[in-house]
């Protein structure tokens with residue numbers, strides 16, 4: 001089994017947990033509230049900004065012109081299309097598009113951004129790519145899952161998302177996700193066991209943070225909530 005296939009195998013329990021998350025289940029039953037979706041849009045725009053930074057680093061850390069071109073092309077595609085989906089989703093929540101960008105980065109978004117950005121300074125190409133690809137892989141799998149329910153019709157306010165993450169350029173056999181997985185396997189050949197164990201942990205942590213990202217949206221969790229719980233200080237715990 002290739003290294004990337006072993007990552008995907010280990011990530012299956014996380015994928016199952018993500019499927020069962022109340023955000024995803026609310027999408028299926030078409031009960032996702034506009035406020036929850038709006039929180040998701042605003043926070044995922046901040047995550048997408050971190051993805052931009054990660055992708056500049058993929059170019060920087062590449063050792064060949066071919067890799068640099070692949071990552072540069074993908075960054076360009078990301079910048080070309082990143083607003084489209086969020087703008088389409090914003091129509092479903094009846095907010096003004098001009099308001100959606102640059103909202104406060106809330107706690108879980110902060111944590112997930114820091115996670116994928118943590119390899120930027122010292123990490124190798126493999127270190128930067130794996131936790132980023134984990135999020136892409138999770139989105140594609142959740143898209144397939146949602147599509148397979150047969151319940152996401154064009155009136156569903158998450159319909160565009162489900163369509164988007166199934167785009168063959170992203171999710172197809174020769175799509176970018178498989179290209180990234182192939183690069184992960186190529187780089188893994190050069191890494192030692194300790195490095196691979198670390199990359200595996202980082203990949204799976206992204207899958208975990210994906211769950212918390214949906215959960216935070218469902219609860220519309222803010223720094224104010226973090227403050228309130230801390231100051232209540234009754235031992236009741238965080239969440």
Ligand SMILES: Cc1ncc(CO)c(N)n1
Pocket residue numbers: 044047048051135136139210213
């Ligand atoms: C939280 C999150 N994970 C993954 C993706 C896929 O790029 C995204 N846009 N947002």
